[in-house]
Amino acid sequence: MSALAADDVGLVRALERFGIRLLWHPSLSEESGAEALAILTAAAEGRVRVDALCVEGAILTGPNGTGRFQLLSGTGTPVSRWVERIARHAHNVVAVGSCAAFGGIPMAGGNPTDATGLQAGGLQHDGGLLPTEFRSRSGLPVINIAGCAPHPGWLVETLADLALGGFDAARLDSLGRPRAFADHLAHHGCSRNEFYEFKASAAKPSDRGCLMENLGCKATQAPGDCNIRRWNGYGSCTDGGFACINCTTPGFQDSGAPFLETAKIAGIPVGLPVDMPKAWFVALAALSKSATPQRVRTNAHADHVVVPPARKPPKAP
Amino acid sequence: MTATTRLIVGPFNRVEGDLEVTLDIADGVVREARVTAPLYRGFEQILAGRAPDDALVIAPRICGICSVSQSMAAARALAQIAGVEPPPNGTLAADLVLACENAADHLTHFVLFFMPDFARAAYASRPWHKIAVERFAAMEGTSQRTLLPARARFLHLMGLLAGKWPHSLALQPGGTTKSVDPGERVRLLSILADFRAALEQVVFADRLETIAALDSAAALQAWTHAAPAEHGDLRLFLHIAEDLRLDRLGRGPGAFLSHGSFGLWPSGVVMDGETRSHDPAEMTEDLTHAWMDGPTQPDADKNGAYSWCKAPRLNGRVVEVGALARQMVAADPLARDLVAISGGAVKDRVVMRLVELARLVIAMEGWVKQLRPGEPFCLEAPLPLRGSGNGLVEAARGALGHWMVVESGLIQSYQIVAPTTWNFSPRDADGIPGPLEQALVGTPILPGETTPVAVQHVVRSFDPCMVCTVH
Ligand code: SF4
Numbered sequence: 020m021s022a023l024a025a026d027d028v029g030l031v032r033a034l035e036r037f038g039i040r041l042l043w044h045p046s047l048s049e050e051s052g053a054e055a056l057a058i059l060t061a062a063a064e065g066r067v068r069v070d071a072l073c074v075e076g077a078i079l080t081g082p083n084g085t086g087r088f089q090l091l092s093g094t095g096t097p098v099s100r101w102v103e104r105i106a107r108h109a110h111n112v113v114a115v116g117s118c119a120a121f122g123g124i125p126m127a128g129g130n131p132t133d134a135t136g137l138q139a140g141g142l143q144h145d146g147g148l149l150p151t152e153f154r155s156r157s158g159l160p161v162i163n164i165a166g167c168a169p170h171p172g173w174l175v176e177t178l179a180d181l182a183l184g185g186f187d188a189a190r191l192d193s194l195g196r197p198r199a200f201a202d203h204l205a206h207h208g209c210s211r212n213e214f215y216e217f218k219a220s221a222a223k224p225s226d227r228g229c230l231m232e233n234l235g236c237k238a239t240q241a242p243g244d245c246n247i248r249r250w251n252g253y254g255s256c257t258d259g260g261f262a263c264i265n266c267t268t269p270g271f272q273d274s275g276a277p278f279l280e281t282a283k284i285a286g287i288p289v290g291l292p293v294d295m296p297k298a299w300f301v302a303l304a305a306l307s308k309s310a311t312p313q314r315v316r317t318n319a320h321a322d323h324v325v326v327p328p329a330r331k332p333p334k335a336p
Numbered sequence: 337m338t339a340t341t342r343l344i345v346g347p348f349n350r351v352e353g354d355l356e357v358t359l360d361i362a363d364g365v366v367r368e369a370r371v372t373a374p375l376y377r378g379f380e381q382i383l384a385g386r387a388p389d390d391a392l393v394i395a396p397r398i399c400g401i402c403s404v405s406q407s408m409a410a411a412r413a414l415a416q417i418a419g420v421e422p423p424p425n426g427t428l429a430a431d432l433v434l435a436c437e438n439a440a441d442h443l444t445h446f447v448l449f450f451m452p453d454f455a456r457a458a459y460a461s462r463p464w465h466k467i468a469v470e471r472f473a474a475m476e477g478t479s480q481r482t483l484l485p486a487r488a489r490f491l492h493l494m495g496l497l498a499g500k501w502p503h504s505l506a507l508q509p510g511g512t513t514k515s516v517d518p519g520e521r522v523r524l525l526s527i528l529a530d531f532r533a534a535l536e537q538v539v540f541a542d543r544l545e546t547i548a549a550l551d552s553a554a555a556l557q558a559w560t561h562a563a564p565a566e567h568g569d570l571r572l573f574l575h576i577a578e579d580l581r582l583d584r585l586g587r588g589p590g591a592f593l594s595h596g597s598f599g600l601w602p603s604g605v606v607m608d609g610e611t612r613s614h615d616p617a618e619m620t621e622d623l624t625h626a627w628m629d630g631p632t633q634p635d636a637d638k639n640g641a642y643s644w645c646k647a648p649r650l651n652g653r654v655v656e657v658g659a660l661a662r663q664m665v666a667a668d669p670l671a672r673d674l675v676a677i678s679g680g681a682v683k684d685r686v687v688m689r690l691v692e693l694a695r696l697v698i699a700m701e702g703w704v705k706q707l708r709p710g711e712p713f714c715l716e717a718p719l720p721l722r723g724s725g726n727g728l729v730e731a732a733r734g735a736l737g738h739w740m741v742v743e744s745g746l747i748q749s750y751q752i753v754a755p756t757t758w759n760f761s762p763r764d765a766d767g768i769p770g771p772l773e774q775a776l777v778g779t780p781i782l783p784g785e786t787t788p789v790a791v792q793h794v795v796r797s798f799d800p801c802m803v804c805t806v807h
Contacts, residue, residue: 031475041475045347049452049474050786052345079376086375087636088644092356094345123395131378131634153463167397168502200425211537224513248779251488251495251522258786259499259506265704266503272394277387279505322515 025171033171037179041166042069056093059277063104071178072109072155074137077118077125078148088132088245089223101166102137106149110156111181112137113164115174120195121269122147129272137161139194139269148293157181159188163195165242167266172248173200196242205238205263208246217311218304219319228319230262234289235279238263239292279333340367343442345787347568348795355760355800357640357791361781366791367658367714369769369776371760373645378586378631383750386718388414388742391750395738396503398752402801403502404437404494405731407736409752415509416716416725417742422744425713426511428703429497432524432600433507434729435696436493438597439531441732442659442693443539445799447472447483451569452575453796458782464576467566479538479569482641493527496520511714516707524704532697540694541568546692551669568688574683582683585673586775587795589654590663595737596729598657601666607653611667611718616726616737616806619753622647622764631751639741647761647770656771657734657758658798659689682797689732689799721745731755733799756800772798 025033031047034040043050043058050058062066078099079089086097094101106112107133113119116138125134136147138161154160162181164173177197180186192201206215211229220232230236238256240247241263245255254261264278265271276282282289289301314326339362346356346799356372379398383391390408396403408430424428451472459465471479496499498513507512516524532544540547540561547570550556556574565575577583593614596603603614621631626646627636632645655661660680665673669690674684719742727738734755741748761770768779772795781788 025488029480029483029488030482032484044475046448047475049456051348051792054787055347082447082634082636085636088378088634090375092348092372093344094346124394125377126384127394130380132376164400219740223716224508225515225712225713249495250500252492254495254506256499256501258514259504260515261499261505264505277390278393279389280387294759323517325381 025175028170030175033175033225034178037040039070039182044236050093053203054279055159059101059105059287061089062108063101065108069105069153069319070101071111071181072105072111073115074119074173076117077122077132078102078137079125079132079134080148081131089096094191096187106137106155108156110152111159111162112149112155112178113162114138114195115164116169117165117167117266117269117271120165123167124272126272130230131336133248136163136269139163143217157186159186162191162197165201165269166198167271167320169267170200170243170245170248170250171283173197179278192242195225196267200244201242201267202203202244203244203247205241205243205245205256205265205267207244209238209257210246212320214315216307217315218308219311219315222320224259225322226320227322227324232283235262235264235277235288237265237274241265242267248300283320341737343781343788345791346372348792351396352679353793354776357776359776359781359788359791364781364783366776366781369773370642371645371762371770371776372388373760374764376627376634376644378632378634380750380752382804383747384632386747387745388740388747391740391747392505392508394483395752398754402437402441402733402736402754404434404498404504404507406727406737408434409503409506409727409729409736410740411507411509412670412727412729412803413725413738413740414614414719414727416727417723418509418719418742420510420715420717422509422511423712424560424716425515425707425711426715428707429514429516432700432703433494433504433512435496435598435700435713436490436497436729437501438732439485439693439700440490441799442689442696443483443487443535444795445732446539446569446573446686446690447480449799450793450796451479451573452477453789453792456789462576462579464565464572464579467572468576471572472568482538483534486531486538489534490531491525491529493524493529496524496527505725508714508717512716513714515713516709518709521589521704521707521709524707525701528697528701529703532701535693535697536614537567539690541571544694544698548702550691553673555668556670556674570687573686573690577683577686581688583678584683584794585779585790586682586797587678587687587778588656588680588771589649589776590675591653592664592680593650593655593657593735594662594665595728595730595735596665597662598699600695601730602664603728604665605663607650607655607656611665611754615678615727618651619737620649620652621753622761624765625762630667633757641762643760643762645757647764649761649764653765654761654764654768654771654774655758656798657755658685659686659692659732662730662735663688663692669791682793685797685799692805717729719745733801734758754801756798759798760800762779772800 036254121136214229221228358651359370382386395410454468489494553770560574
């Protein structure tokens with residue numbers, strides 16, 4: 020549903036600009052019941068061209084591999100069978116959201132519904148519903164528009180890019196995520212960057228400080244351009260005052276620690292930026308902490324600016 | 337005796353999630369209906385054993401359209417366990433976020449889910465059909481093309497106050513994580529002004545205040561005929577409703593439950609013509625016809641079961657939830673009058689949703705002005721190692737409840753009863769059908785219909801959210 024607000028004009032219009040027409044969409048199409056099944060059947064039998072099969076939500080294979088936790092209404096057939104059948108004919112297969120891509124939240128804990136992703140299930144990325152070798156007609160693996168929920172722009176731009184042509188495997192990272200957003204980190208452009216530099220950290224929700232040290236922010240490891248583009252016009256998770264939970268990464272649902280606390284060993288956060296030597300990080304953090312301006316230190320623990328930036332007094336004429 | 341035929345209808349699109357309805361039909365009307373939720377999700381199992389605050393991350397992800405309602409319910413349950421109450425700013429900001437979701441959902445339901453059915457070819461002979469097609473033909477109607485961007489702009493309020501929508505962590509037990517400065521307060525008012533303008537122009541063709549003040553069936557009738565059908569989408573709907581007698585279609589159980597919201601509408605129950613307070617302890621979940629062995633134990637082979645949805649009952653009775661129920665419990669004169677005439681039908685549900693939309697936006701404008709930049713938005717809410725709490729909320733589509741038990745610092749059990757679980761529940765041990773099952777009885781089926789259009793009006797009038805139902 021996040022995609023309905025795509026580009027502030029809505030999904031249909033955002034896609035129309037690129038000549039993309041929705042064959043059937045569960046929230047938007049008129050066709051229901053028998054009419055909808057006729058479209059899906061035609062797609063499953065390859066009688067209608069499907070440029071992109073977009074799947075939202077994890078594939079539930081339980082109980083005991085029967086798929087009965089998730090039947091397609093009116094058919095008595097598991098949704099997984101329908102996806103497999105349509106995927107065979109589709110030019111591209113797109114997993115929309117981390118659930119469809121990697122299994123996501125339904126896989127958490129004991130994975131009670133035996134959920135899996137379309138092609139990558141869980142942490143091992145070793146095949147989901149479709150085998151690792153699966154390639155759609157275009158020759159691409161499943162395109163994983165990860166995120167929980169993904170930014171509507173990621174979906175629209177990926178589909179538009181596919182429609183423009185020339186979308187090849189080089190546009191995807193090793194987990195099938197479009198590099199257009201996955202080559203960034205959610206930390207880039209966060210309004211708390213100055214607090215991060217000085218390790219001036221928020222201690223409680225609504226504090227302005229950086230959320231990494233205490234409140235669970237994983238944005239320095241999380242693929243996404245979340246803080247470079249805006250969400251719903253103005254926002255992002257960290258701008259909203261809460262931690263990035265790394266929702267574009269497989270297995271984010273079971274990171275091994277509570278979401279809203281930073282896992283630490285001997286006082287040092289476990290999840291440090293991946294491409295930086297740990298010793299350096301610790302040394303720099305200690306150094307910058309000792310150099311933290313009073314303004315930054317104070318504001319980090321308030322929900323509004325208490326100490327404004329110092330200004331040079333105007334020069335006497 | 338006439339023969340009974342059976343018709344299975346599904347998938348239903350333009351409802352959130354999966355739904356199948358089995359209809360027994362004789363003499364051109366539905367005699368019996370069985371409502372099936374064909375998806376099971378296991379969220380209550382996922383929550384057990386985790387850190388209590390993790391509920392703030394997991395519960396909203398039950399659903400892409402009532403995400404904030406789930407957040408709010410989880411935050412309230414945690415606040416009860418922690419024994420904190422958010423400061424005034426926190427309450428106002430959380431109310432704004434929840435009201436934004438409720439209002440956006442009401443609009444989405446009307447424009448995208450409900451109205452497109454009147455643009456169907458089956459109605460080509462009706463006098464209003466041409467306008468319905470122009471405005472509401474799926475994906476092409478002019479109203480959709482104006483109102484979807486208006487909705488997107490309205491959701492900027494979420495960007496500002498909640499970081500994003502859906503799935504925000506801004507609503508915490510102690511308040512909200514995003515403070516508002518004076519400039520942001522102005523931006524919030526600008527967002528609301530734009531939304532008001534779109535509603536007043538396209539949906540209502542009138543001032544929000546006029547719609548909010550409608551106080552009887554006669555007043556509504558007078559307003560309907562004060563201008564031709566094309567003056568506003570609500571008026572178009574009312575003309576259609578009159579022509580198709582939607583006040584006689586889809587009559588519910590006539591008993592209503594609301595958890596109350598925003599301090600605008602109280603919590604309570606209307607049953608047998610009486611209004612009384614709501615005691616959550618009177619709620620039971622009947623599993624007779626659900627593929628469930630225990631509250632969280634699925635059993636796909638259970639005898640006599642036909643849905644993943646449980647059957648919640650209040651004091652053993654079937655109740656309806658939603659905007660109509662909220663306004664009934666609040667003794668709103670328009671809601672009471674409509675129900676007195678029709679018993680609670682398709683038209684009443686749609687009307688009260690839109691009247692509520694007008695009232696919500698007016699209230700939101702007031703709340704923004706009450707925000708006090710510089711004063712706190714959030715208090716700390718440390719949790720004890722054990723305790724239990726509930727979070728009762730009104731989602732757009734009705735009463736939502738979370739029940740959480742914490743033991744040794746971890747969630748021991750988590751129970752969720754969603755609005756559509758009430759409305760789309762299967763039969764209970766006494767064989768009493770759920771609200772939609774009751775509402776479908778008597779619905780006309782035209783010869784040759786495989787996806788009967790009247791059935792769709794009834795189903796969608798409840799604004800079902802199936803993904804929440806079967807969390
Ligand atoms: S809050 Fe998160 S995203 Fe923002 S600066 Fe700190 S670590 Fe980076």
